[in-house]
Amino acid sequence: MNSPIRAPSSSASSSSSSSHVFRPPPCLTHASRNLKGPLLFPQTICTSQKKIRCFGAHVEASFSTNPLKNYKSSRCSPWWSEAQSLVSNQSLNKQFSVGSLATSTSQGVSDTTRLIDDKIGVLLLNLGGPETLEDVQPFLFNLFADPDIIRLPRIFSFLQKPLAQFVSIVRAPKSKEGYASIGGGSPLRRMTDAQAEELKKSLWEKNVPANVYVGMRYWHPFTEEAIEQIKRDGITKLVVLPLYPQFSISTSGSSLRLLENIFREDEYLVNMQHTVIPSWYQREGYIKAMANLIEKELKSFDCPEEVRIFFSAHGVPLAYVEEAGDPYKVEMEECVDLIMEELETRKITNAYTLAYQSRVGPVEWLRPYTDETIIELGKKGVKSLLAVPISFVSEHIETLEEIDVEYKELALESGIENWGRVPALGCEPTFISDLADAVIESLPYVGALAASDLEARQSLVPLGSVEELLAAYDTQRKELPPPVIVWEWGWTKSAETWNGRVAMLAVLLILFLEVTTDKGLLHQVGIWPSLR
Numbered sequence: 001m002n003s004p005i006r007a008p009s010s011s012a013s014s015s016s017s018s019s020h021v022f023r024p025p026p027c028l029t030h031a032s033r034n035l036k037g038p039l040l041f042p043q044t045i046c047t048s049q050k051k052i053r054c055f056g057a058h059v060e061a062s063f064s065t066n067p068l069k070n071y072k073s074s075r076c077s078p079w080w081s082e083a084q085s086l087v088s089n090q091s092l093n094k095q096f097s098v099g100s101l102a103t104s105t106s107q108g109v110s111d112t113t114r115l116i117d118d119k120i121g122v123l124l125l126n127l128g129g130p131e132t133l134e135d136v137q138p139f140l141f142n143l144f145a146d147p148d149i150i151r152l153p154r155i156f157s158f159l160q161k162p163l164a165q166f167v168s169i170v171r172a173p174k175s176k177e178g179y180a181s182i183g184g185g186s187p188l189r190r191m192t193d194a195q196a197e198e199l200k201k202s203l204w205e206k207n208v209p210a211n212v213y214v215g216m217r218y219w220h221p222f223t224e225e226a227i228e229q230i231k232r233d234g235i236t237k238l239v240v241l242p243l244y245p246q247f248s249i250s251t252s253g254s255s256l257r258l259l260e261n262i263f264r265e266d267e268y269l270v271n272m273q274h275t276v277i278p279s280w281y282q283r284e285g286y287i288k289a290m291a292n293l294i295e296k297e298l299k300s301f302d303c304p305e306e307v308r309i310f311f312s313a314h315g316v317p318l319a320y321v322e323e324a325g326d327p328y329k330v331e332m333e334e335c336v337d338l339i340m341e342e343l344e345t346r347k348i349t350n351a352y353t354l355a356y357q358s359r360v361g362p363v364e365w366l367r368p369y370t371d372e373t374i375i376e377l378g379k380k381g382v383k384s385l386l387a388v389p390i391s392f393v394s395e396h397i398e399t400l401e402e403i404d405v406e407y408k409e410l411a412l413e414s415g416i417e418n419w420g421r422v423p424a425l426g427c428e429p430t431f432i433s434d435l436a437d438a439v440i441e442s443l444p445y446v447g448a449l450a451a452s453d454l455e456a457r458q459s460l461v462p463l464g465s466v467e468e469l470l471a472a473y474d475t476q477r478k479e480l481p482p483p484v485i486v487w488e489w490g491w492t493k494s495a496e497t498w499n500g501r502v503a504m505l506a507v508l509l510i511l512f513l514e515v516t517t518d519k520g521l522l523h524q525v526g527i528w529p530s531l532r
């Protein structure tokens with residue numbers, strides 16, 4: 001069994017979430033001058049607050065429209081056009097392509113040239129899954145012990161591990177059943193290893209000799225193990241690539257936070273240059289690969305044009321989005337829009353729906369819920385449904401069991417007659433090749449702002465990139481209502497739940513005392529018939 005692994009996560013960030021004045025030149029020149037500073041991911045990030053940040057260079061811009069939408073169309077705001085004109089004439093489909101940014105400057109070119117002397121590594125971050133049924137409970141423990149999954153108020157943080165123990169034990173039987181039904185364990189490790197292998201091949205074919213590592217958050221091979229291998233291999237430049245297309249505090253955010261803690265404590269890593277690609281759902285290759293899968297699967301229906309395309313994303317608790325600023329929902333909606341736009345160019349204009357699955361515990365999660373939506377669609381007379389898992393690029397328990405078994409059954413019971421499901425991307429060649437391109441485009445930025453002097457190291461700036469990245473979304477690292485039941489004061493959902501349970505227990509206790517003692521309030525008011 002593995003041991004509990006995580007140190008408590010890092011302290012609150014001070015970044016503000018307000019909109020900002022557009023000052024692109026410093027960002028570009030800082031990045032291209034190879035200045036010392038936060039080790040950053042200099043890619044554009046856009047959030048629901050409509051801002052663009054060039055991490056580390058502290059340049060932010062506000063937009064009247066989200067430029068991520070401009071993947072192919074020309075719905076650019078003036079701000080975005082201005083930013084674009086600064087990154088040469090590259091097309092928008094790489095979203096402020098980091099590669100074009102660097103290579104458009106002489107310094108960028110020399111950054112690229114220097115890569116020849118370096119040992120390049122790519123670290124794929126993923127969730128991990130139990131490989132056997134015995135692994136299920138300790139895997140769940142690791143998951144629930146993550147403060148980015150169950151966010152307790154700081155004064156209750158000492159309860160994190162006991163609570164994780166409790167919740168993992170309570171949930172294990174249900175989870176085990178699920179894993180048993182898909183062959184006794186998660187396919188995630190095998191599939192992620194295969195993706196790593198294919199990505200490596202693709203990089204070598206593109207003349208980038210890189211090693212690719214897999215670091216899982218909650219099961220083997222743990223991120224710590226990957227990092228040890230990276231050190232043993234003497235990697236000097238590292239690209240960190242979470243295998244989640246859309247960013248969420250609970251997935252990529254959690255893995256990056258862990259990485260930051262690991263880096264902070266390690267002399268080798270503090271000096272190693274790295275960059276992070278936080279999300280990549282807007283990339284052309286990914287969008288096209290998803291559209292290819294959907295197009296192919298639609299053809300298996302008798303009347304493809306009548307099929308409702310049903311995007312089902314893994315949910316997150318609503319508070320992550322509404323209180324902590326998780327960009328997950330916005331990114332998910334944009335991702336679906338982009339896929340549908342791509343399908344439209346192929347004359348596929350089916351109706352579509354986005355819903356969220358896999359909620360755990362009694363708090364409110366992102367809506368609409370997949371199960372409720374399936375029932376509604378059935379009531380509305382929808383007869384054919386094509387499920388598209390959208391938040392994850394490998395098959396896993398939630399595609400193989402929840403969608404293929406539970407939701408299919410629900411759909412058929414709800415009057416839907418024809419059911420299909422798009423497979424996960426896995427090692428689909430367009431997708432892997434696009435991931436390789438994403439890595440290559442990020443290379444000129446690896447270490448562009450890395451720290452090597454004392455001042456920079458004292459502020460731990462190589463890690464600051466991750467911190468800044470997290471700060472962009474998770475502005476104050478607020479404690480949130482956890483997805484599992486914990487006590488909360490006030491008129492809240494969890495309080496209601498607990499109040500209800502306590503009240504039920506109290507009623508049962510009163511009844512029990514009335515019965516066993518033949519005394520009590522009910523007897524006194526004369527509404528309890530004597531049992532004797």
Ligand SMILES: C=CC1=C(C)c2cc3[nH]c(cc4nc(cc5[nH]c(cc1n2)c(C)c5CCC(=O)O)C(CCC(=O)O)=C4C)c(C)c3C=C
Pocket residue numbers: 127128129130140143148149150171174175186187188244248250251314315316317360391392395396397398483
């Ligand atoms: C983008 C994908 C995912 C998000 C967002 C996410 C958030 C999230 N998940 C839980 C709780 C559980 N997740 C579990 C498994 C699981 N989760 C994801 C992806 C996301 N989770 C995957 C790919 C998997 C499957 C791994 C595998 O073994 O195949 C589980 C365990 C399975 C189960 O018991 O259902 C739990 C529990 C929370 C609470 C959360 C957001 C806060």
Ligand SMILES: [Fe+2]
Pocket residue numbers: 314358
């Ligand atoms: Fe999950």
